[in-house]
Amino acid sequence: MKRYDTLTDINLKVLYEKESKRMYESEFINEDGNQIENWDVRTELLSEYMESKGLISIDGEMCYISKFGEELVEDNGWLNYLEKELKSYENKKKKEIRKETQEEIIRKGTIESFKYGKWGFYLAILSILITALLELIKKK
Numbered sequence: 001m002k003r004y005d006t007l008t009d010i011n012l013k014v015l016y017e018k019e020s021k022r023m024y025e026s027e028f029i030n031e032d033g034n035q036i037e038n039w040d041v042r043t044e045l046l047s048e049y050m051e052s053k054g055l056i057s058i059d060g061e062m063c064y065i066s067k068f069g070e071e072l073v074e075d076n077g078w079l080n081y082l083e084k085e086l087k088s089y090e091n092k093k094k095k096e097i098r099k100e101t102q103e104e105i106i107r108k109g110t111i112e113s114f115k116y117g118k119w120g121f122y123l124a125i126l127s128i129l130i131t132a133l134l135e136l137i138k139k140k
Contacts, residue, residue: 008055012056028046
């Protein structure tokens with residue numbers, strides 16, 4: 001996971017636990033529970049990242065947790081959400097691959113049966129011609 005995701009998870013929980021459900025960017029904390037220093041991570045970039053994900057809204061330097069942000073905290077946080085999304089994406093990809101594989105098998109089977117079907121068609125035409133020739137020979 002990216003560091004921004006870890007910091008997002010931590011600060012989203014802090015924001016959620018605040019009675020007012022708001023806090024200044026400058027109050028964001030790092031993994032050790034200490035206030036983030038600007039030389040370490042620029043808090044305004046972190047808050048913009050969180051806002052871009054729909055977790056908070058920003059008014060000046062004040063951050064407000066969104067309904068979506070609250071729901072995520074109640075459902076084990078941002079990192080858990082990202083894991084679920086990743087699993088969902090991987091499952092979707094696996095299903096697409098399975099579907100493509102099945103379609104390829106069906107396509108190959110159809111082509112294979114067409115090859116055999118062609119021979120059956122040719123044999124049927126040949127049988128009709130032989131039967132017609134035999135009938136002509138009998139009439140003479």
